[in-house]
Amino acid sequence: MSQMLALVLVLLILFAGDVVAVRTKAWVPSIFISAVLFLVGYWTFFPENIVEIAGIPSVVATMLMYLLITNMGTLLSLKELGRQWKTILIALSGIVGIIVFLFAIGTVLFDFQTVVVAIPPLVGGVVSALIMSEGASEAGLASLSVFAIVIYVVQGFAGYPLTSIVLKQEGRRILGLYRSGKLEENALAAKSDATEESTAKEATELRLFKKLPAKYNTDFFKFFRLALVAYLAYLVSTLLNPIVEISPFVLCLLFGVLAASIGFLEKQPLQKANGFGFAILGLMLFIFDGLKRATPSMMLEILYPMIGVIVIGVVGMYVFSWIAGKLLKVSPRMAFAVSLTALYGFPADYIITNEVIKSLTEDETERELLTNRMLPPMLVGGFITVTIVSVILAGIFVGFL
Template identity: 50%
Template sequence: MARNLSISHANRKKVLYSMNQNMNRVCNNTINILKGGFIMSLLMAFSIVLVVLSIGDIISTKTKAFIPSVFVAALLFLFGFWTFFPQDIVALAGFEKSIIYLSMYLLITHMGTLLTVRELLRQWKTIAIALIGIVGICALTLTIGKAIWGWETVVIATPPLTGGIVAAIIMSEAATSIGRENLAVLAIVTYVMQGFVGYPLTALMLKKEGNRLLSGFRSGVLKHVKQNETSGDVNNRKKLIPPLPEKYITTYVILTKLAITSLLAVQFANLIKPIMDISPFVMCLFFGVIAQELGFVEQKPLNLANSFGFLMTGLMAFIFAGLAKATPSMLAKIAIPLAGIIILGVIGMGILSMILGKKLGYTKEMSFAIALTALYGFPPNYILTEEASKVLAKTDEEKEFLMDEMLPKMLVGGFTTVTIVSVIIAGIFSKLL
């Protein structure tokens, strides 16, 4: 009897063990199927990627941009990669590497068309302050940062800190090409996290500057000089190449001219490579400026072709695809250099921008705010300025006064750093590895 009970007990243990093993096998198979992409179809992957990006936008809007959308999206992608996302979910969603590179060429050429020499000449002081802020970032990261974390680390992390998504992608690819996966992740995470430092600092600077402006406005010392629309007549000025009749300005025609401009830029970069090795992305920026000034390409061509949003979506998805390599242990290793490089960069930009700003007649608050646009660019620079003006102003007239005084500087600062200089710096730094 005792022996039978013993056998029965042993059998029960075997049955329970077998059931547990089967359950584990089913769970593992399910996860493997999901991560292997057998269930993750094109539309499912595309939908998931868009849901993640949308959640980031919604939370950013709800918090009035205090919590960056890229920060939220990065956390969601990390959670997904650590659980059930396939490692190649972005590629499964249709955003293959060749498509992303095409998007980058077109987008950077498009950015070049936003640059009008006339408007930049008007804002030369703002441009000078934005540029000296970039110098401040590089000065501290490439000296103190290099001494602490090494040359490769600061070279990879500095360009994303001076600008936006394109610089982050260029440096991430450069790190991958030399087999430094952890530094490729550092480039992406730097881009994701820097805005989280820049937003509250900028909000503080703009509120202090806004209070100063309002004090002068209310006392009658400062007058409201309304800003004239300077960019609206760009396409109406006479140019070397006359514009096409409106009926021929179709989506295909606009994209064709933009593609030809990008092609010429890349071919020219390859042609002069034996003499001067310039990144094709930097050359696309220059050719975009030239093509728009000559009249070959319209200003904001991708907006006219209703293509800007989709190309940017692919680019953003590609950025977060790099987080598939970010294991918890890897993130723990880069946390200290990430925080240190961002802190050094912000201190450097703050010191130099305030010094130069004072010499040019700007307040230290406005100067620092202009330099900080390097950490996020457009549209946060617009949102933060509007939010500060709305909070401080008691009337519509006061709000308009604050917007006219601060917004042009913030927009030009962001355009200078994120759109132009960061791409140039990334092109240069990618050659330093």
């Protein structure tokens, strides 16, 4: 297959996902449709390395991940991160719910090793899945080695539509309060804060380069500064590794926040450098590339434990996040949505949230209100669950095999 044909096919799938999401007003997320179509493609005529043929090898996807996460950090201020302590507690409670329910119920239906292998990939991303897969392989558990990968690959099929549903319900609740005037005071305060922040931003954004003529702030200069911040995050991660293992992607988020706060990066530099769309494209293709491992025979062999583990885990997640939401006075739907980010992480959390917001209203003020209330907790929740906690869990659970 030629490179351009591969590119056309994968782009057609992404576009088909967008069409369905628009037509269904995000009740069916684009990521879900794209994942199904990729799976069908791999089971029929797609070459296994179609994403690499199309021009997105893993090394490019990793580079885009560094840039995107650093870019996302510029959306969050230090003040905003401090406000998200409830989000962190809710995300952690959802993970506790998964662990408790799977050990309490899952070990009755399945064997202990199956539950141990399933938990880290279920609450995390590819790193935790690979750790458990390799651990199971070394322990001579070949089927569980595959099981760890498939859990990671298919968990999004449960997470995508559920997240879309609860976010739409939460968005309608917020809009109902706003339109009835019950959120008017808060909305006006938020708008005032946004205005003040915008004014402050104009004065402080890129204040380290305030004497630099605007004509020199080219797209390449934006890319350079973004890459430099990402590299510093990677460098600090490697320096800290002998003492404490911290994912460079977590540091990319934090460094993005700090770089924007001190005026080294503007808000959303990737968008301003006209590179955000391509970066999301490359990263989404890399995620769907993982579906090539899920063959039909493999899916049939582990179908029962896979469905059982995901259902039990999601129920546990819902119960514990609901309790945490009640205790912290956070909407149960928002709490559940934050916990669900464990099933997919970034960039799916960003894409689904934005799809839902666009489907709920055409009014820019209302969209801004929904974005301010729903996007920050979804992003923070995804980084806590997928990027941090899952890797820690994998390091602990692999010792049980």
